Amino acid sequence: MMVRRLLLVLSLATTAAAQQKGWEKEWNETLAAAKKEGRVAVAGSPDPVMRNEIIPKFTSRFGIQVEFIAGRAVQYIAKVKTERSAGIYSVDLFMTGVDSTVNTLYPEKLIDPLRPLMILPEVIDGAKWKTGKLWFxxxxERYILRVFRSVSGHLFYNAEHVKAEEVRAAKDLLNPKWRGKISTDDPMVNGTGANNAAMLYSELGADFVKRLFIDQNMVFSRDRRQYTDWLARGTYPICLSCREDDLKALRKDGFKLVEVFDLSDVSTRVNGSPWLLTYANKAPHPNAARVFANWIASKEGLEIYSRGYGAATLRTDVEESFLDRATVPRPGVKYFDDTEWSWTITGRKSARENMQQLLREHGKK
Known part of the structure; x- marks a missing residue:
């Protein structure tokens, strides 16, 4: 009996060792091929953490350059589609928001399955993820990888001009005091501004959206730097679309910019921001894409992004003490998930279209 047990243990150990050698061999071959390719082309939002931290660290670790195609998703996806009509395939990976990923990249078949690319044990091990597995x-469950789940703020305000008690509910924004004092990412194009407006339309109705976006003379912009600057200067001291990663440096310089996570009359939300990861079909650098995809989903890659952006990841081993505790979902609390599949492809799409039609009827383009 003891001999049989010993033989079983040795057999299992041998199998595990062979599996480990198998992934290591495949990984080393992929890495060698990736270095020959020399670069990986990644399209995504112009997040400071991507340029300042992720790209330098990745290139230093693997010797592979990153061509970062940064901009609004609607713009670079349109460029990709134009290039493809001419037989040009220039992008390897997309790190794109939920709406563009779910309603454009996926249904228009601009992406291939990502799951087969994932190989590192620390990435594919379900114990390393709060969801118990990689969450496609x-x-x-093969194309669109989600690695973040954070409580999302409703707005930011400049505390030199706005008091906390003045923005306890969404309906507080209808106060005549704030007429001409609120900015947002343009809700007439798909993106953050449209998604936020769609959520308000869904929860508070058409009349509220008209009173807020039209009657309150809200200012629209498609330039993140512009509405971030407006908030800091107090030109428009309430911002519905500003981002934590854009405000960190301003806070260090002494600007009193406050994020509001709870409003009494709308749901507290979680989302998958800053991005969902997908693999472009006919990728020009498939091996470099595989290396980047595995690394960005690893503990090192995600912790760097989490620190720089201020978002909670889905990994169990990423440190969270540096995060604003309000961004980390609390156990037992029910949140509205703004990245949930059925809401994204049906509920939000319908609400967004209705909201945009309403704004067009009042002169917005």
Whole structure:
């Protein structure tokens, strides 16, 4: 009996060692091929953490350059589609928001399955993830990888001009005091501004959206730097679309910019921002794409991004003490998930279209 047990243990150990050698061999071959390719082309939002921390660290670690195609998703995806009509395939990976990923990249078949690329044990081990597995959010569970789940703020305000008690509810924004004092990312194009407006339309109705976006003379912009600057200067001391990573440096310089996570009359939300990861089909640098995809989903890659952006990851081993505690979902609390599949493809799409039609009827383009 003892001999049989010993043989079983040795057999299992041998199998585990062979599996480990198998992934290591495949990884080393992929890495060698990736270095020959020399670069990986990644399209995404112009996040400071990407340029200042992620790209330098990745290039230093693997000797692979990152061509970062940064901008609004609607713009670089349009460019990708134009290039493809001419037979040009220039992007390897997309790090894109939920709406563009779910409603454009996926249904228009601009992406291939990402799951087969994932190979590092620390990435594919379900114990390393709060969800118990890599979370591919679409029905096939192969294309769209989600690695973040954070409580999302409703707005930012400049505390030199706005008091905390003045913005306890969304309806407080209808105070005549704030007429001409609120900015947002343009809700007439798909993106953060449209998604936020769609959520308000869904929860508080058309009349509220009209009173806030039209009657309150809200200012629209498609330039993140512009509405961030407006907030800091107090030109428009309430911002519905500003981002934590854009404000960190300003806070260090002494600007009193406050994020509001709870409003009494709308749901507290979680989302998958800053991005969902997908793999472009006919990727020009498939091996470099595989290396980047595995590394960005690893403990090192995600912790760097989490620190720089201020978002909670889905990994169990990423340090969270540096995060604003309000951004980390609390156990037992029910949140509205703004990245949930059915809401994204049906509820939000319908609310967004209705909201944009309403604004067009009042002269917005």
């Amino acid at each position: 959010i679409e029905p096939e």
